Amino acid sequence: xxxxxxxxxxxxxxxxxxxxxSGVLSPFQFSRRATGDEDVKFKVLYCGVCHSDxxxxxxxxxxxxxxxxxxxxxxGEVTEVGSKVTKFKVGDRVGVGCIVxxxxxxxxxxxxxxxxxxxxxxxxxxxxxxxxxxxxxxxxIMVAHQRYIVRMPENMPLDAGAPLLCxxxxxxxxxxxxxxxxxxxxxxxxxxxxxxHVAVKFGKAFGMKVTVISTSPNxxxxxxxxxxxxxxxxxxxxxxxxxxxxxMDGIIDTVSAEHxxxxxxxxxxxxxxxxxxxxxxxxxxxxxxxxxxxxxxxxGSLIGGMKETQEMIDFAAKxxxxxxxxxxPMDYINTAMDRLVKADVKYRFVxxxxxxxxxx
Amino acid sequence: xxxxAEEExxxxxxxxxxxxxSGVLSPFKFSRRDNxxxxxxxxxxxxxxxxxxxxxxxxxxxxxxxxxxxxxxxAGVVTEVGRNVTKFRVGDKVGVGCMIGSCRSxxxxxxxxxxxxxxxxxxYNSAYYDGSITFxxxxxxxxxxxxxxxxxxxxLPLDAAAPLLCxxxxxxxxxxxxxxxxxxxxxxxxxxxxxxHMAVKFGKAFGLKVTVISTSASxxxxxxxxxxxxxxxxxxDPDQMQxxxxxLDGIIDTVSAVHxxxxLINLLKTNGKLIMVGAPDKxxxxxxxxxxxxxxxxxGSGIGGLKETQEMVDFAGKxxxxxxxxxxPMDYVNTAMERLAKGDVKYRFVxxxxxxxxC
Numbered sequence: 245x246x247x248x249x250x251x252x253x254x255x256x257x258x259x260x261x262x263x264x265x266s267g268v269l270s271p272f273q274f275s276r277r278a279t280g281d282e283d284v285k286f287k288v289l290y291c292g293v294c295h296s297d298x299x300x301x302x303x304x305x306x307x308x309x310x311x312x313x314x315x316x317x318x319x320g321e322v323t324e325v326g327s328k329v330t331k332f333k334v335g336d337r338v339g340v341g342c343i344v345x346x347x348x349x350x351x352x353x354x355x356x357x358x359x360x361x362x363x364x365x366x367x368x369x370x371x372x373x374x375x376x377x378x379x380x381x382x383x384x385i386m387v388a389h390q391r392y393i394v395r396m397p398e399n400m401p402l403d404a405g406a407p408l409l410c411x412x413x414x415x416x417x418x419x420x421x422x423x424x425x426x427x428x429x430x431x432x433x434x435x436x437x438x439x440x441h442v443a444v445k446f447g448k449a450f451g452m453k454v455t456v457i458s459t460s461p462n463x464x465x466x467x468x469x470x471x472x473x474x475x476x477x478x479x480x481x482x483x484x485x486x487x488x489x490x491x492m493d494g495i496i497d498t499v500s501a502e503h504x505x506x507x508x509x510x511x512x513x514x515x516x517x518x519x520x521x522x523x524x525x526x527x528x529x530x531x532x533x534x535x536x537x538x539x540x541x542x543x544g545s546l547i548g549g550m551k552e553t554q555e556m557i558d559f560a561a562k563x564x565x566x567x568x569x570x571x572x573p574m575d576y577i578n579t580a581m582d583r584l585v586k587a588d589v590k591y592r593f594v595x596x597x598x599x600x601x602x603x604x
Numbered sequence: 605x606x607x608x609a610e611e612e613x614x615x616x617x618x619x620x621x622x623x624x625x626s627g628v629l630s631p632f633k634f635s636r637r638d639n640x641x642x643x644x645x646x647x648x649x650x651x652x653x654x655x656x657x658x659x660x661x662x663x664x665x666x667x668x669x670x671x672x673x674x675x676x677x678x679a680g681v682v683t684e685v686g687r688n689v690t691k692f693r694v695g696d697k698v699g700v701g702c703m704i705g706s707c708r709s710x711x712x713x714x715x716x717x718x719x720x721x722x723x724x725x726x727x728y729n730s731a732y733y734d735g736s737i738t739f740x741x742x743x744x745x746x747x748x749x750x751x752x753x754x755x756x757x758x759x760l761p762l763d764a765a766a767p768l769l770c771x772x773x774x775x776x777x778x779x780x781x782x783x784x785x786x787x788x789x790x791x792x793x794x795x796x797x798x799x800x801h802m803a804v805k806f807g808k809a810f811g812l813k814v815t816v817i818s819t820s821a822s823x824x825x826x827x828x829x830x831x832x833x834x835x836x837x838x839x840x841d842p843d844q845m846q847x848x849x850x851x852l853d854g855i856i857d858t859v860s861a862v863h864x865x866x867x868l869i870n871l872l873k874t875n876g877k878l879i880m881v882g883a884p885d886k887x888x889x890x891x892x893x894x895x896x897x898x899x900x901x902x903x904g905s906g907i908g909g910l911k912e913t914q915e916m917v918d919f920a921g922k923x924x925x926x927x928x929x930x931x932x933p934m935d936y937v938n939t940a941m942e943r944l945a946k947g948d949v950k951y952r953f954v955x956x957x958x959x960x961x962x963c
Contacts, residue, residue: 535904
């Protein structure tokens with residue numbers, strides 16, 4: 245008979261989990277493995293709330309296993325390291341993002357692209373190599389293989405830095421891979437949420453001109469005055485979109501709701517690139533003619549490898565970039581999820597785990 | 605009152621043109637401009653027939669102007685050069701492809717990417733600088749600005765080399781731009797027609813492993829034994845497609861009929877690239893999840909700039925690459941168009957203009 249989540253590992257742990265596709269989270273007793281030779285154990289201080297957490301607790305992708313304990317923007321302090329761990333020590337400020345395991349032998353793993361490993365293990369809702377389910381960062385402690393631990397620099401606040409571990413790398417990686425990171429280039433950012441607002445910040449740090457493309461005119465002032473965007477296009481305004489035809493070197497599209505690609509293809513210059521990091525459920529229509537006429541492309545990207553995640557964190561620390569957050573107590577999480585459905589947050593909820601995750 | 609096609613220019617010319625969207629071609633008298641200081645006059649010996657000619661003749665894209673003289677895979681000899689022309693001499697074996705003009709001042713033109721100029725002028729069905737409509741290579745002569753003339757190496761037969769000027773460059777340009785010219789990579793080619801068979805030849809010349817993906821099992825033997833492809837996949841065979849998942853670095857998709865992209869995206873490895881060079885007239889469904897999961901991309905490409913076209917022709921000369929052709933007389937052209945609509949040609953019709961164009 246298989247063991248319960250409380251019994252399957254030797255170290256007691258506590259968090260909040262969803263029990264079914266209602267997605268409602270509540271206190272949950274479980275356990276973490278003992279710290280292995282290559283493992284790092286840390287006390288969780290903060291955890292960001294990602295839209296993926298919402299998709300997963302409600303089983304919107306049809307792949308959820310319950311009880312489901314989300315959270316893949318996890319930041320905290322090391323409490324124990326395994327005997328073969330040299331890069332981290334007790335007391336270090338660290339983070340874990342979306343992945344905690346991989347095969348370490350395929351072409352992707354060998355190229356520091358653990359995120360594209362066909363056997364990658366996700367931080368939650370995934371089967372680990374020992375056959376147990378992974379549980380994420382809405383919890384008091386975590387144990388992860390050192391390869392998946394990111395150092396959080398001293399000058400980076402852990403609460404506002406945590407969201408970079410998913411939102412940050414998800415936009416940083418494709419901006420670099422697709423070459424949308426050179427001074428003087430013009431970048432469009434579709435959607436001003438957790439991913440979008442960080443894309444604006446990275447875009448400005450790369451020295452680019454940044455235009456936010458959004459359905460909400462009420463985000464314009466924020467975008468320009470606080471986030472530093474250079475321009476704002478309301479995507480449903482035909483005249484504005486027409487006037488911006490062929491002006492952008494690339495667009496990063498963070499929106500996962502259903503939306504049309506054709507207008508975005510029109511916005512980029514010849515040789516322009518549209519990078520999708522949000523995953524709409526309904527495949528959009530792709531008009532092929534404009535791609536041929538302008539040698540344009542539409543590509544996808546999914547988080548980033550561990551080496552690049554560390555590079556991104558270090559870059560963010562150097563440029564003073566963190567997420568704009570609303571810190572919440574653990575027991576606010578269900579309300580936060582309801583607000584997240586309506587995109588009612590500027591721009592990431594972060595759970596104050598250390599101060600509010602208490603056993604009942 | 606606007607001049608007729610016969611009167612608008614000083615040099616008499618003859619060709620075959622379509623008068624309406626039936627696309628049926630018949631003899632047509634028209635005229636060419638005098639050879640200007642920057643021009644080259646070419647006696648046309650051969651002209652290839654591309655699927656785009658068919659689309660245009662039948663006004664499938666809604667942009668056709670009649671009468672229309674198609675043809676943009678032109679090969680012939682120089683009969684006159686303007687006094688500013690130094691690159692060509694009378695008697696040279698030359699060709700003209702899809703473009704005969706551009707703005708020459710935009711970013712794209714400045715980077716030898718005239719094919720992406722917003723003011724590009726096509727060899728036919730386009731408005732020239734002087735406002736007249738351009739007429740293409742299904743004709744006895746053409747007058748072209750020297751910047752848009754290509755030189756053929758002596759060792760290439762003109763009839764089989766003519767299709768390089770559109771089919772050749774259309775696949776060569778994206779193969780280079782997207783890095784599918786490095787030995788060892790594995791390239792898929794969708795569709796084995798005029799474009800597809802050129803992609804197989806260039807792919808093998810670049811040292812790639814090449815897999816042809818086709819709906820027609822009947823093309824497999826030719827693909828493997830004559831064209832040199834390494835393997836062949838029937839696209840509607842789920843077992844074959846499943847077995848080939850995640851094996852290709854890139855795919856050149858030459859098919860202009862509407863077709864599903866997901867099975868092709870699945871064939872790509874991580875970081876794989878699906879390059880469309882055929883233009884379906886309706887949008888295709890693009891599944892985004894598979895692009896994210898493997899950092900894959902879908903891109904388009906249209907012909908190539910003039911400098912690159914010359915580079916491609918020179919490369920073909922060195923490697924002895926030409927198209928596989930069926931030479932036809934001018935008066936067979938309507939039948940050829942019907943066969944082309946069914947993909948019934950291995951793999952390009954070329955009109956023997958010099959010997960059969962009579963008016």
